[in-house]
Amino acid sequence: MSTHVSLEPPRTGNPGRSQRYRSRKGPGKVTRGNFELYSWLFMRASGVLLVFLVLGHLFIMMVTDGGVEKIGFAFVAGRWASPWWQFWDLMQLWLAMIHGTNGMRTVINDYADKDRTRAILKGLLYTAAVLTVALGTLVIFTFDPSIKG
Amino acid sequence: MASGAQGAKGTLYRGREGMWSWVAQRVTGVLLFFFLFAHVLDTALVRVSPHTYNQVIGTYKNPVVNLLEVGLVGAVMFHAFNGLRIIAVDFWSKGPKYQRQLLWVVVGLWAVLMLGFLEPMMQHTFHEWFGW
Ligand code: HEM
Numbered sequence: 060m061s062t063h064v065s066l067e068p069p070r071t072g073n074p075g076r077s078q079r080y081r082s083r084k085g086p087g088k089v090t091r092g093n094f095e096l097y098s099w100l101f102m103r104a105s106g107v108l109l110v111f112l113v114l115g116h117l118f119i120m121m122v123t124d125g126g127v128e129k130i131g132f133a134f135v136a137g138r139w140a141s142p143w144w145q146f147w148d149l150m151q152l153w154l155a156m157i158h159g160t161n162g163m164r165t166v167i168n169d170y171a172d173k174d175r176t177r178a179i180l181k182g183l184l185y186t187a188a189v190l191t192v193a194l195g196t197l198v199i200f201t202f203d204p205s206i207k208g
Numbered sequence: 209m210a211s212g213a214q215g216a217k218g219t220l221y222r223g224r225e226g227m228w229s230w231v232a233q234r235v236t237g238v239l240l241f242f243f244l245f246a247h248v249l250d251t252a253l254v255r256v257s258p259h260t261y262n263q264v265i266g267t268y269k270n271p272v273v274n275l276l277e278v279g280l281v282g283a284v285m286f287h288a289f290n291g292l293r294i295i296a297v298d299f300w301s302k303g304p305k306y307q308r309q310l311l312w313v314v315v316g317l318w319a320v321l322m323l324g325f326l327e328p329m330m331q332h333t334f335h336e337w338f339g340w
Contacts, residue, residue, distance in 0.1 A: 103298065104290045114288060117281060117325070126328030130265055133252075133260035152248070159241035166238060187245060195248040198255055207258060 098161055105158040112151040120151040145199055152195045158186040223310050229290055236287040243280055271333040278329055279324075285321055289314040 121127050138144040163184050171177040221227055241291055253261040293310045297303035303310070327334075334340040 085319075095300065098318045103295045106295060107289075110288050112294060113284060117284065121281070122328045124329055126269070129223075132254060134226055135254055135261070155244055159237070161243060162237045163241055166234065191245055191248050194252055198248075198252045202254060206255070 102158060102161060105154045109158060111153055112147065112154065112171065116151060130169070139202045140204065149196065149199055150198070153192060155187055156192050160184060225308050227237055229293070229311055232286060233290050233294070236283040239280070239283050240287060247273070269332050271336055274330060274333045278326070279303070280328065281325055285318050289317050
């Protein structure tokens with residue numbers, strides 16, 4: 060067994076930025092602010108909501124009403140005619156993307172050792188997340204059931 | 209292996225259920241993230257034309273893609289139930305004590321739901337392969 064003990068601190072959080080959060084406990088004490096606490100809490104709160112949203116989505120899409128065979132443009136048009144399902148899908152999109160992106164941030168922090176690699180990967184991650192949420196939101200709100208083709 | 213921290217059963221965490229469920233939570237989470245990205249793109253095709261959308265959605269009927277889809281649903285269900293287990297361990301006072309038993313509850317729920325989803329999800333593939 061290895062007897063090596065690593066004293067490296069966890070990479071979650073942003074040490075550079077966190078220098079700005081000064082602890083009220085006294086001069087020279089530096090804290091990270093509460094970002095990681097809120098992030099941890101968000102993963103759990105969004106997780107609980109996602110169980111209903113995602114498992115409900117899978118059940119409706121794959122089990123009810125004759126299973127997967129029914130899925131097509133006409134089925135999508137029928138669902139998004141209702142504000143309820145538009146709202147459902149919007150919540151699902153936003154919560155899953157923020158939860159997933161925040162989870163990916165943790166994974167990147169854990170495995171990317173170099174500062175530069177980490178910055179590049181997170182830049183790509185956040186760009187993809189913003190574009191995906193924007194596209195999905197646009198599609199839900201501008202859906203046109205009488206589009207041609 | 210002579211380390212004092214290790215008994216005959218090994219460490220409390222490494223190589224045991226707790227570690228493997230963490231690995232599975234991470235692998236499924238990353239998989240779901242990439243799929244969600246692709247899924248928003250394929251759904252966006254409803255803004256192109258009904259024909260384009262139906263054509264791309266039709267590729268899910270291919271038996272191989274269908275099997276991948278079943279795997280994905282399995283990944284979602286594991287991540288969701290094990291996620292609830294993580295929440296129970298964090299917030300329920302008895303959670304840490306029963307974390308192992310909770311994992312078997314997760315696996316049991318997962319198996320039951322997967323069995324229920326199999327037929328409605330794979331009807332096309334069953335028909336193609338076995339003529340059911
Ligand atoms: C269906 C309901 C879901 C539940 C109950 C759930 C729950 C959780 C929980 C409790 C964690 C652990 C967070 C932590 O360690 O602080 C987690 C991590 C994660 N989740 Fe989810 N999640 C769900 C859906 C999703 C979806 C749809 C995605 C993808 C878009 C996703 C992606 C991730 C990722 C990437 C991680 C990070 C894994 C890691 O750090 O090892 N989850 N989830």
